[in-house]
Amino acid sequence: GAGVSQTPSNKVTEKGKYVELRCDPISGHTALYWYRQSLGQGPEFLIYFQGTGAADDSGLPNDRFFAxxxxxxxxxxxxxxxxxxxxxxxxxxxxxxxxxxxxxGQGTRLTVV
Amino acid sequence: ELKVEQNPLFLSMQEGKNYTIYCNYSTTSDRLYWYRQDPGKSLESLFVLLSNGAVKQEGRLMASLDTKARLSTLHITAAVHDLSATYFCAVEGKRNYQLIWGAGTKLIIKP
Structure with a gap:
């Protein structure tokens, strides 16, 4: 595709459930980044991949998060x-x-209810 | 710890007016970015500023960087409604792939 694609665009899940969020980068791009943006704030770095390896996962908030x-x-x-x-x-x-x-990408809006 | 502060956080203005958004950061950095975000859309890169005194212009937007003051400005000239969006500045952290972001300035331009 022409740009970075994220799916789903919206996800509502119940507390305690497991979710997966997908990112399709621009073809040929070696570096990939995940950020989290809370309402009214700027994005916060989560993790950076160079190729297949997670070069830096220091932004992941706890061990419930994995990429x-x-x-x-x-x-x-x-x-x-x-x-x-x-x-x-x-x-x-x-x-x-x-x-x-x-x-x-346009982001995935995750709502945990 | 690098912190980035933007002000104002919200700005409502009339078409045709000029205004400036400010971005202060707390420690030395090699690179500063300005992004635009429309509701429900991707973050769009506007400018990358690399050195002290750097100035870049695109249409009605002009960005500048003063690394000594740790200050960047985004100046809007003769605003038009299409510029309504949220504008973010972001600064490279200790690791250059880690951007530290301001909270964003929500700009509403009334026709």
Whole structure:
């Protein structure tokens, strides 16, 4: 596709459930980033992938959060035992290389009820 | 710890007016970005500022950077309704892939 694609665009889940959020980066982009944006705030860094490996996952808030990028393209952010405080827009971005312009997807709005 | 502050957080203005959004950051950084976000849409990159005194302009928007003051400004000239959006500044943290973001400035331009 032409841009970064995230699915689903909206997800409502019950507290305690498991969710997966998907990101399709721009084809050929080696770097992929996940951010979380709470209402009225700027995005917060979660994790950065270079190729298949998570180069830095220091932004993940706790061990309920995990992300993978097994083939160096599509990435999945996984959240276990969701809590109401996890409600936010989860943004994915990709860039050709580390120091090049990052392009953002439209985000997945996660609501935990 | 790097912190980024924007002001104002909300701005309502009339078409044709000029205004400036300010972005302050707390520690030295090599790169500053301005992004635009429309409701339900992606973050769109507007400017990347790399050095002290850098100035970039695109249409009615002009961004500048003063690294000594740790201040960037986004100036809007003769605003038009289409510029209504939320504008974010973001600064590279200790690791250059970690952007630290301001809270955003919601700009509403009334026709």
């Amino acid at each position: 993978v990028r097994p083939e160096g393209s599509v990435s999945t952010l996984k959240i276990q035992r969701t809590e109401r405080g996890d409600s936010a827009v989860y943004l994915c971005a990709s860039s050709l290389f580390l120091d090049t312009e990052a392009f953002f």
